Amino acid sequence: xxxxxxxxxxxxxxxxxxxxxxxxxxxxxxxxxxxxxxxxxxxxxxxxxxxxxxxxxxxxxxxxxxxxxxxxxxxxxxxxxxxxxxxxxxxxxxxxxxxxxxxxxxxxxxxxxxxxxxxxxxxxxxxxxxxxxxxxxxxxxxxxxxxxxxxxxxxxxxxxxxxxxxxxxxxxxxxxxxxxxxxxxxxxxxxxxxxxxxxxxxxxxxxxxxxxxxxxxxxxxxxxxxxxxxxxxxxxxxxxxxxxxxxxxxxxxxxxxxxxxxxxxxxxxxxxxxxxxxxxxxxxxxxxxxxxxxxxxxxxxxxxxxxxxxxxxxxxxxxxxxxxxxxxxxxxxxxxxxxxxxxxxxxxxxxxxxxxxxxxxxxxxxxxxxxxxxxxxxxxxxxxxxxxxxxxxxxxxxxxxxxxxxxxxxxxxxxxxxxxxxxxxxxxxxxxxxxxxxxxxxxxxxxxxxxxxxxxxxxxxxxxxxxxxxxxxxxxxxxxx
Amino acid sequence: xxxxxxxxxxxxxxxxxxxxxxxxxxxxxxxxxxxxxxxxxxxxxxxxxxxxxxxxxxxxxxxxxxxxxxxxxxxxxxxxxxxxxxxxxxxxxxxxxxxxxxxxxxxxxxxxxxxxxxxxxxxxxxxxxxxxxxxxxxxxxxxxxxxxxxxxxxxxxxxxxxxxxxxxxxxxxxxxxxxxxxxxxxxxxxxxxxxxxxxxxxxxxxxxxxxxxxxxxxxxxxxxxxxxxxxxxxxxxxxxxxxxxxxxxxxxxxxxxxxxxxxxxxxxxxxxxxxxxxxxxxxxxxxxxxxxxxxxxxxxxxxxxxxxxxxxxxxxxxxxxxxxxxxxxxxxxxxxxxxxxxxxxxxxxxxxxxxxxxxxxxxxxxxxxxxxxxxxxxxxxxxxxxxxxxxxxxxxxxxxxxxxxxxxxxxxxxxxxxxxxxxxxxxxxxxxxxxxxxxxxxxxxxxxxxxxxxxxxxxxxxxxxxxxxxxxxxxxxxxxx
Numbered sequence: 001x002x003x004x005x006x007x008x009x010x011x012x013x014x015x016x017x018x019x020x021x022x023x024x025x026x027x028x029x030x031x032x033x034x035x036x037x038x039x040x041x042x043x044x045x046x047x048x049x050x051x052x053x054x055x056x057x058x059x060x061x062x063x064x065x066x067x068x069x070x071x072x073x074x075x076x077x078x079x080x081x082x083x084x085x086x087x088x089x090x091x092x093x094x095x096x097x098x099x100x101x102x103x104x105x106x107x108x109x110x111x112x113x114x115x116x117x118x119x120x121x122x123x124x125x126x127x128x129x130x131x132x133x134x135x136x137x138x139x140x141x142x143x144x145x146x147x148x149x150x151x152x153x154x155x156x157x158x159x160x161x162x163x164x165x166x167x168x169x170x171x172x173x174x175x176x177x178x179x180x181x182x183x184x185x186x187x188x189x190x191x192x193x194x195x196x197x198x199x200x201x202x203x204x205x206x207x208x209x210x211x212x213x214x215x216x217x218x219x220x221x222x223x224x225x226x227x228x229x230x231x232x233x234x235x236x237x238x239x240x241x242x243x244x245x246x247x248x249x250x251x252x253x254x255x256x257x258x259x260x261x262x263x264x265x266x267x268x269x270x271x272x273x274x275x276x277x278x279x280x281x282x283x284x285x286x287x288x289x290x291x292x293x294x295x296x297x298x299x300x301x302x303x304x305x306x307x308x309x310x311x312x313x314x315x316x317x318x319x320x321x322x323x324x325x326x327x328x329x330x331x332x333x334x335x336x337x338x339x340x341x342x343x344x345x346x347x348x349x350x351x352x353x354x355x356x357x358x359x360x361x362x363x364x365x366x367x368x369x370x371x372x373x374x375x376x377x378x379x380x381x382x383x384x385x386x387x388x389x390x391x392x393x394x395x396x397x398x399x400x401x402x403x404x405x406x407x408x409x410x411x412x413x414x415x416x417x418x419x420x421x422x423x424x425x426x427x428x429x430x431x432x433x434x435x436x437x438x439x440x441x442x443x444x445x446x447x448x449x450x451x452x453x454x455x456x457x458x459x460x461x462x463x464x465x466x467x468x469x470x471x472x473x474x475x476x477x478x479x480x481x
Numbered sequence: 482x483x484x485x486x487x488x489x490x491x492x493x494x495x496x497x498x499x500x501x502x503x504x505x506x507x508x509x510x511x512x513x514x515x516x517x518x519x520x521x522x523x524x525x526x527x528x529x530x531x532x533x534x535x536x537x538x539x540x541x542x543x544x545x546x547x548x549x550x551x552x553x554x555x556x557x558x559x560x561x562x563x564x565x566x567x568x569x570x571x572x573x574x575x576x577x578x579x580x581x582x583x584x585x586x587x588x589x590x591x592x593x594x595x596x597x598x599x600x601x602x603x604x605x606x607x608x609x610x611x612x613x614x615x616x617x618x619x620x621x622x623x624x625x626x627x628x629x630x631x632x633x634x635x636x637x638x639x640x641x642x643x644x645x646x647x648x649x650x651x652x653x654x655x656x657x658x659x660x661x662x663x664x665x666x667x668x669x670x671x672x673x674x675x676x677x678x679x680x681x682x683x684x685x686x687x688x689x690x691x692x693x694x695x696x697x698x699x700x701x702x703x704x705x706x707x708x709x710x711x712x713x714x715x716x717x718x719x720x721x722x723x724x725x726x727x728x729x730x731x732x733x734x735x736x737x738x739x740x741x742x743x744x745x746x747x748x749x750x751x752x753x754x755x756x757x758x759x760x761x762x763x764x765x766x767x768x769x770x771x772x773x774x775x776x777x778x779x780x781x782x783x784x785x786x787x788x789x790x791x792x793x794x795x796x797x798x799x800x801x802x803x804x805x806x807x808x809x810x811x812x813x814x815x816x817x818x819x820x821x822x823x824x825x826x827x828x829x830x831x832x833x834x835x836x837x838x839x840x841x842x843x844x845x846x847x848x849x850x851x852x853x854x855x856x857x858x859x860x861x862x863x864x865x866x867x868x869x870x871x872x873x874x875x876x877x878x879x880x881x882x883x884x885x886x887x888x889x890x891x892x893x894x895x896x897x898x899x900x901x902x903x904x905x906x907x908x909x910x911x912x913x914x915x916x917x918x919x920x921x922x923x924x925x926x927x928x929x930x931x932x933x934x935x936x937x938x939x940x941x942x943x944x945x946x947x948x949x950x951x952x953x954x955x956x957x958x959x960x961x962x
Binding site for chain 1: 519522523587627629630659662782799802804808813815903907940948951
């Protein structure tokens, strides 16, 4: 039943391409590029606006974390002197990878991204994940406009209408909706509090019946492995290894969509390293990893990056040439200036990343403790938080006083609980919005698979405290405790 | 033969939707929004990062055009006092439409765009184009990550594999390549120096043979009506009216991709208003207009906007929910601060836009004059420039000394001319890279339809002067004049 891909054979990426990707014609103009390097050549070739016309020729950013401000230079402006009351400027040393400059960032550029920025990201990936397949095949970074843009690029490049894709039992609704609009049936792999269950994945692949499923065995597993949305689950390293082995067996590619990676709870700060990623155990070039600055800098930065095997990432880049092209140059100038100001890799890893995880960790632990204190365990429990932005409160419908009344559907019962919280003025998100179609469960099993998603990211401490108390009171009443 | 759409009937946009658009499921979470307006509600619903974590809480932008700097506030920072040596800050008056603030722009937002910014853009569209159909049906603005993103969004929303789309005989290669990858045959409508020829469009639609063409009569005309890329052609108002009438007759929608609109040559500056757009004559809601800040602010701003009938633009927005989501919040904060600093609509229209057009106009006129002076008219001529970034130099192959040798193909002859310019060290772009398949021409006709694209946007005045002289010398030699 195995797809028979031997562990030593090179993955044939060409068989992964969608109709769209296979039919994407490259612009012939690009073949003219070598001419531009002939000495003395005057180019009337490009359609690039003139940098002297750009309205911002410098900016100063106030950076509270480092307690300083930085000046970003622009066209014919290498110092703030004589310009405006801006901060002083020290250009980065020539040896620095990051070389932010608005005159470069605001121009058109290669679609992979600004050279200095993607070089720095590649150093970052090597430091954090060090993909083992890099020993025999290079990997490539593609800058994206965030992970939603990244997922879109991967799906359009690698999948055609009718292709099934494996996702988590409870998955990000934007992904489910996008798969549906592209005609890609998304099938949920059963989860527990540690994320998708390896035996369930093996079971699903080995029992895959093309006729029953209406399509071929999937080629891709799309998973949010760290502090997942909605379930807040982080897959432990050992389980990741099991999943990776199963993926090898069945020739499954892994799309590792990991925007919350650096929001993991790290009890000892910098001395608690983030968990092992799929990329860091990837000996085949099987993982397409998606990182984002949305949770690290801000959602409005619209900046993320894809790491994966060069051949496939190049095809993914082609799809961006015809859509987003590049992230905003303002974003790149600002983010790279910030990274520089933070002290590059060392400062980022030792100071900022532990700080940003601690901000959310405190909130996660606060909410988790309040749930233990105020919500009766008979009615609902949440697993210990792993970080990110969400707790996943399981409703113990199996202990609900009306569970034995089989005339009431579980869906109606869950809705009643949700509405009781609305009446108590606390808004949560029912798990039905995240549920991918997959395994069928009995009523008894299903009663244990109904949740509410609780975000601790935005509410104040006072609101978290008051809100959890409201949940406690409402569920106490609803379970008649 | 007419498609029979009467002039008074409302367009049925639902028949324009692609499979992808028709199958796009909306997230059920959005139905929870009304709950958030219940007074006292604590929301654990959203997955929004906390604004206090964002690393930039203010920035100062040096704006050479207005000779001043502006301060952009951020989270809990409404003045630069005590922060850093930043410029002084005056918040915009409450009556101002533009209200840039990083704490809003860096957060997730509705996919249409930041409310203050798209409100301002709608005022802008009303002031410049005043679409007549707005009398009976509203139009809507959707912020995009630039016009390439916008074209992608429209194509994916409105077209399915196999649908034909009409483009200009010489069209932007990115569009041609993207249509090909989406399986949309792009058919070129013959052009002259005033853009696509109305009688040729009528001819193409009236003689459309489904069997011969292998597909139904097109539903969309995609056109760059102002200072087009590559041909630098601007369609005069009267010709636009003829084209619009033909589109009404055949039920054709018009995608007006207009990034160069404000780069038109305006001989009397502010007293020479920009030309009439398709949108400004749109009585039906037939035009989807795409504007961009790429040529007005900078390509790296990755910020554009779509204007069109609300129903259709809403569907287009859905496709962005699953891809780019929004332009960069840094871009929006910066661009809206700049627009504010320039004095809003009045300052933008009366000062900045005439200025930006004059920058390129001077270069266009310089290059055009140099061509008249140095390039023999027997060998090549360019029509008078209309603005933008490109001149379109027609090679008079009909007068080439080797034209009567029919063993030499026109393609080879054009390539030889191109290579003679390369030898003279001047890089141009041959028209073959822009040619959409369409009408078949005889050798005599085709000999008059071969061009070189010359960009005057990036080279210095000295380079423009030297480069045109090189062209003149090379063509003089090639035509043996």
